[in-house]
Amino acid sequence: xxxxxxxxxxxxxxxxxxxxxxxxxxxxxxxxxxxxxxxxxxxxxxxxxxxxxxxxxxxxxxxxxxxxxxxxxxxxxxxxxxxxxxxxxxxxxxxxxxxxxxxxxxxxxxxxxxxxxxxxxxxxxxxxxxxxxxxxxxxxxxxxxxxxxxxxxxxxxxxxxxxxxxxxxxxxxxxxxxxxxxxxxxxxxxxxxxxxxxxxxxxxxxxxxxxxxxxxxxxxxxxxxxxxxxxxxxxx
Numbered sequence: 189x190x191x192x193x194x195x196x197x198x199x200x201x202x203x204x205x206x207x208x209x210x211x212x213x214x215x216x217x218x219x220x221x222x223x224x225x226x227x228x229x230x231x232x233x234x235x236x237x238x239x240x241x242x243x244x245x246x247x248x249x250x251x252x253x254x255x256x257x258x259x260x261x262x263x264x265x266x267x268x269x270x271x272x273x274x275x276x277x278x279x280x281x282x283x284x285x286x287x288x289x290x291x292x293x294x295x296x297x298x299x300x301x302x303x304x305x306x307x308x309x310x311x312x313x314x315x316x317x318x319x320x321x322x323x324x325x326x327x328x329x330x331x332x333x334x335x336x337x338x339x340x341x342x343x344x345x346x347x348x349x350x351x352x353x354x355x356x357x358x359x360x361x362x363x364x365x366x367x368x369x370x371x372x373x374x375x376x377x378x379x380x381x382x383x384x385x386x387x388x389x390x391x392x393x394x395x396x397x398x399x400x401x402x403x404x405x406x407x408x409x410x411x412x413x414x415x416x417x418x419x420x421x422x423x424x
Contacts, residue, residue: 234293237302237382238262244380245310248372252314256284260310263287274305276312284313296390303380304387308373315372317365363406370411374418388415 242260249258257278263285272292277285286309296302312318370388377384391408 230293233299234264234288234302237299237306240380240382241303241306241310241376245307245314245376248376248379249310249314254314254316256313256316257282258314259283260313261285262306264293265289274309276309276318278313278318284310286310286313295393298386300377300383300387301390302387303382304373304377304384304390307376307380307384307387308369310376311369311372312365315365315368317369366406367410367414370414371418374415375422378419378422378424384415384419385412388412 242262245260246258249256249260261279261283265287268290270289270291272289272295274286274288274292277287279285286306288305292305293302296305374384374388377387388411391411394408
């Protein structure tokens, strides 16, 4: 298995992070909640999680056999002003890139949370969510534009309808995609040797989006329940 981290962490980006690190399967530093991890501790935790999670994610990706590139590149955005965030993208060659901001790494309380977030983002790629989202967006834009044309709309009205359709199409299955990524991310996290349920406690500290129409994310409770149900199916 090959793995690579574009580790552009800088000391200033993590020096003031208030997080605790719990022991993963290998020995790791433990910091009490409310204390700040040193840059070295934060980098060590993140690197250890990458070492354990990336090979499992790659194996799961290849096992699914969907023809997607499974050579994950893990990147860190060191900008100390960037909001806590993690996201999946692809480079110009179609290689999957999982990017984590330094503030996100600093916001997790233990290695289980970091592993779950990483497994979740890898699952988005394995499930081909970016391509499916683009297809949904393009299809809805075409439908909305067609309806505007049929009702006598001019060029500007049709263009506006297409823009609206693109947004609706992109959001229509967004919550389903998140739950799919939670489910597969749970499997990846567990098989990498971490505790997905403990990792899912990350959701208890972020704003609950609720069950909004065309919301981008499902309610936090639904996400935690997905983790519990998936672990049950694994016999845990």
